[in-house]
Structures are given as structure tokens and as C-alpha cells.
Amino acid sequence: MGFRGGQGWAGWRRALPGDDADELTWLLFHQEEVISLGQALRHLSRKAIRHRVDSRRWRQVHRAVFVTHNGPVSVDQLRWIGVLAAGPAAVLGGLTAAQAGGLRGFPGRPVHLLLPAACRRGPLPPGVLAHRTTCLPDEDVLAVGQPRRTMPARSIVDAAQWAGSDDEARAVIAAGFQQRLVGGDDLRRVLDRLPRARRRRLILGTAADAAGGAHSLAELGFLGLVRGAGLPEPTRQKVRYDATGRRRYLDAYFDEWGVHVEIDGGQHLDPRAAWADMRRQNALWIDGDRVLRFPSWAVRDRPAEVVDQLRGALRAAGWPG
Numbered sequence: 001m002g003f004r005g006g007q008g009w010a011g012w013r014r015a016l017p018g019d020d021a022d023e024l025t026w027l028l029f030h031q032e033e034v035i036s037l038g039q040a041l042r043h044l045s046r047k048a049i050r051h052r053v054d055s056r057r058w059r060q061v062h063r064a065v066f067v068t069h070n071g072p073v074s075v076d077q078l079r080w081i082g083v084l085a086a087g088p089a090a091v092l093g094g095l096t097a098a099q100a101g102g103l104r105g106f107p108g109r110p111v112h113l114l115l116p117a118a119c120r121r122g123p124l125p126p127g128v129l130a131h132r133t134t135c136l137p138d139e140d141v142l143a144v145g146q147p148r149r150t151m152p153a154r155s156i157v158d159a160a161q162w163a164g165s166d167d168e169a170r171a172v173i174a175a176g177f178q179q180r181l182v183g184g185d186d187l188r189r190v191l192d193r194l195p196r197a198r199r200r201r202l203i204l205g206t207a208a209d210a211a212g213g214a215h216s217l218a219e220l221g222f223l224g225l226v227r228g229a230g231l232p233e234p235t236r237q238k239v240r241y242d243a244t245g246r247r248r249y250l251d252a253y254f255d256e257w258g259v260h261v262e263i264d265g266g267q268h269l270d271p272r273a274a275w276a277d278m279r280r281q282n283a284l285w286i287d288g289d290r291v292l293r294f295p296s297w298a299v300r301d302r303p304a305e306v307v308d309q310l311r312g313a314l315r316a317a318g319w320p321g
Contacts, residue, residue, distance in 0.1 A: 028068055030146060034080035037064035062125045075108040082111045082128035083147040089119045091141060092149035093131060094158040095172065098181065101142075101152050105175055112162065114150060131162060135193055152176070153186035160206075161198040169199055170206045171217045177210035184211060209236075218263045218296035219251055222306070225299065226252075229307045231314065234261065257317035261310065262293045290317055 017025050024043040028035060040049050049066075052058040058066045062085045067077060079100065083090050092100055093114030099106065110129045115121065117132045124130055140154040150158065156176040160169035176182045187207040191197055209220055219236065226233060234252035252261040290313050294306050315321055 031080050032077045033068045034077050035066050036084040078111050078127060080147055081125055082113050085124055086113050086121050086130060090115050092147055094155060094162050097149035097155035098159055100149050101181060103181055152181040153190045156182055157187055157190045160203050166202055169202060170220055173206045174210050174217055174220055218299050221299045222263055225303050225307055257314055257319050258289045259313050259317050260289045260291045264293055264295045
């Protein structure tokens, strides 16, 4: 089946088993070379399993879970290890489920599991965290794909609930909208089913802003500054067309006064990205807009300076204040 013994699966592209592959081979293919003791006993004797471990063809990574190689354990494999160790009621949840669905930009560990509150389980492997819930309806669980995981909206809500800080929760929500995993009222519908959810107001407020176009933590922070200073609220992610006819999205645009604000994140350290942004900015200036640019660290660490400059630009453009 294309397995290179002793190398692990990290960095290797797995080959699809041939048509003549047996059931065990297919099972290992679908489960990223991870198998529970119960599953293994359907195909092998205890003696055969023990021989594979003793000969280092397999490795026991938990009380009743094995990986069928002796190389490093990948993030995908750790997800399977966690689910198989926790039992059949376990699903991937929170940030882990969102990452399995395509969310990018966050660390892959620990692995988060979601289990029914009444479910009994033994100790879990290192790097795996279990969370309990009394509400996990069918509409919150993805019906296809393995291992089972929560739907994107439930995943983002749970990730925000379990985040280590409010800023981390906001960042996950903003990324979920920016990367098109969720949209519209998706999170509100999940919260309607979770009356005791943590950070309810934060999740709802951040989701509303993200759905309106504030797609990064810095943009959300800027929006909070604008509201706190009593300034008019901008349009977020406004569509404009440059001189070549290409569609552009403005971070924040005060339409009535022609004031455009860009929040520069880490991507602006790339010279090519910086020049592309400068060209866009120059085109807007040529058309008569006032363009202000703030690095994301200034929004966080120098909020008074950001507000003062924005207020000055708005007044210069005719805002009565």
C-alpha cells in the first residue's frame, strides 16, 4: 500500500491501496495508520498484535490504541488517537474540528474532543483535551468524513468558548468568517441551541462585525476604537475598483467624507505585498480620497494616536464632530 516502514507519514503522500487490499489495509488507510485494540482484534489475534509491537512494526501510543509505524506522530494521527482513545461517542470539536474543516493560522495542538456529558471515558493521551456538552444535536455534527467532527459553525463557537483569552476568541471568529468557513447568522443559530455558552455576547458581537466585513483581529480592534471615540461608523470591506478594473476591498471607508483606513498586518512586511498596497493607495489619493494607514500594533498599543489622526482626517474632510 505504498508504506515506507520506519519513516512515519509526516511528509509522505500516502498511496491509495490497490483493489486487492484487505479490510485491515483499507481501515488503516482511512484512519491515517491508527487503530484501536478492538478494531485490530477483528482482524488479528492478540499474539499477532503483540508480535507487531515487539518487532516495532506497530507502536502502542495509548492503553488500547496503536500507530502502525514507528515514526513521528502527525497532527492528523493525533486526532485519530484521541477519538479512538475516548470512545465511539467522541467527536473532534472546537479549534481542532475547525482546522480539520480548513481553518488556517492557528497551532494544531492540543487536540480538542467533544463528548456527551454522560459519557464515561478513561484517561486520554497527552496532547488531547476532552470537553463535555449536554447539547450536541445531529445538525451540529458533520454527517460525512472521518473522524467525526462538529460542523464549522459549532466548531467556531466552541473554539471561542474554550479560547484562553477574549482576543484569541475574537481572532478565531474573525478567521472563520475571513476564510469562508462560516457566514451570516451561522454562529447565532448555534448559540440559540446553547443557552449557557461562555462569551455569548462577545461571540455575537464579533460575529456581527465579522459578517459586516471586519475580517481580522486588528480590524475588530479598530472598529472598537471608532465606537468608543464616538466617531461615525465606517463601511467595512467596501468594494472599489482600481484603474485596471480589478475589484479591491477597503478595510474601513467613511463614505460621506471620503476617508479610507487600511490596517496593515504582517503581510505588509513582504515588499511585493507592500508595493501592491501602495499602488492601490496612490490610486485612491489620485481620485481624491484621504487615506490613512495604521499598523496593527498601533491599533493595539497606541489607540489614542490612531483616534486623534482619524478624527483629524474626518474633520478636515468636513465631518462636524
